[in-house]
Amino acid sequence: MDQVLMIAAEASSVTYAQRILELWKKQGRKIHAFGVGSQEMEDLGFERFGKSEEMAVVGAAEVISHYSDLKKVFNRIVDECEKRRPKVAVVMDYPGFNLMLAKKLHEMKIPVVYYISPQVWAWKKGRVKTIKQYCEKVLVLFPFETKFYEEHQVPVEFVGHPLLDEMDEKLLDPTYLKTHRNQCGIRDDEIVLGLMPGSRRQELKQHFQVQLDTARILAKKHKNLKVVILTAPNFSKDKMLDYLEDFRLPYILLKDEPFRMIHLVDMMLVASGTATLQVGLLHKPMVIMYRVNWLTALIARMIVTSKFFGLVNLILNKFAVPENFQGQANPENLAKQLDRYITDSQHKASVVNDLAQLRQHLGDKGVTERVVKSLDEYLTK
Structure with missing residues (x-):
């Protein structure tokens, strides 16, 4: 049985890793995968040495506070790889951890495939040298990433964005939307504001209260506002309820497949990340907002080279939607930007039109199949 190392420490990466495991299982492949992942991956037979829900931290200060736990997982992974000699390592996003690991694996002559490339084209471009040195190839989600890696002589393959395989086309149907909203207790005359504070623990802490305060400001002007709170896959509803004791606005707390939740809303206040792309694909x-520890913010301002940080803006190469970092991400500012979607129909239509262009940048469906086929060169059939 072929051994494969997989590192999926982020909430979005976990879904894509899970799809690979499901396809291998469907194909009847004799593959045993181990590493970092989710409970859902473990249920598919994945051997878990690191839990994604505990390892999804971002930023210098946050990583420092979790360093000892991350180091233990790192050392365990290295030890297991020395014993098992996996045929290939599939590492996903999470560059601080994965690039250090790639160096160790390279020394062991274990090929490393980077799937879900870190955004080295936007910040820390020097990391591309490390990727080139220690990774066999990079599987990228966006066409513009292909050009970047080719310019740096890194073996690259464009596979497309796996989110396309996750989205049900009926979610774009207005008739289905009306029916689904009514089933959820949303009246036709209500304005639905969605809140997505993020999938990491520190994101919930940094963002959720700000988002609730933003909704309060907006509700003073629009009495027919209803709030839909979207629970990340790795959180429980109970964790969200801790913040809602004093929240008196009409709200629905949901935990469902992300696209099914997103399609219910009229507009979204969302933490920067993959979620912005999910929101954009549903037009x-x-x-977009993002707040971090002050030290992380200071470092980010010094090393980020892109003028955008929101994924949809990066892909479209324009400020299609507002993005707010640190002090800008305050309730008054966020409420003002959201209010424009309600009061300025021409502005809203323009944004919707921009978001409708996203799909053409993301390739075709069947992404997991292409990834598995790309990995086949390292595995016995």
Whole structure:
């Protein structure tokens, strides 16, 4: 049985890793995968040495506070790889951890395939040298990433974005939307604001209260506002309820497949990340926010080279939707930007039109099949 190392420490990466495991299982492949992942991956037979829900931290200060736990997982992974000699290592996003690991694996002559490339084209471009040195190839989600890696002589393959395989086309149907909203207790005359504070623990802490305060400001002007709170896959509803004791606005707390939740809303206040792309693919106007520890923010301002940090803006190469970092991400500012979607129909239509262009940048469906086929060169059939 072929051994494969997989590192999926982020909430979005976990879904894509899970799809690979499901396809291998469907194909009847004799593959045993181990590493970092989710409970859902473990249920598929994945051997878990690191839990994604505990390892999804971002930023210098946050990583420092979790360093000892991350180091233990790192050392365990290295030890297991020395014993098992996996045929290939599939590492996903999470560059601080994965690039250090890639160096160790390279020394052991274990090929490393980087799937879900870190955004080295936007910040820390020097990391591309490390990727080139220690990774066999990179599987990228966006066409513009192909050009970047080719310019740096890194073996690269464009596979497309796996989110396309996750989205049910009926979610774009207005008739289905009306029916689904009514089933969820949303009246036709209500304005639905969605809140997505993020999938990491520190994101919930940094963002959720700000988002709730933003909704309060907006509700003073629009009495027919209803709030839909979207629970990340790795959180429980109970964790969200801790923040809602004093929240008196009409709200629905949901935990469902992300696209099914997103399609219910008229507009979204969302933490920067993969969620912005999910919102954009459903053509929902949004305001992007992100807040971090002050030290992380200071470092980010010094090393980020891109003028955008929101994924939809990066892909479209324009400020299609507002993005707010640190002090800008305050309730008054966020409420003002969201209010424009309600009061300025021409502005809203323009944003929706921009978001409708996203799909053409993401390739075709069948991404997991292409990834598995790309990995086949390292595995016995």
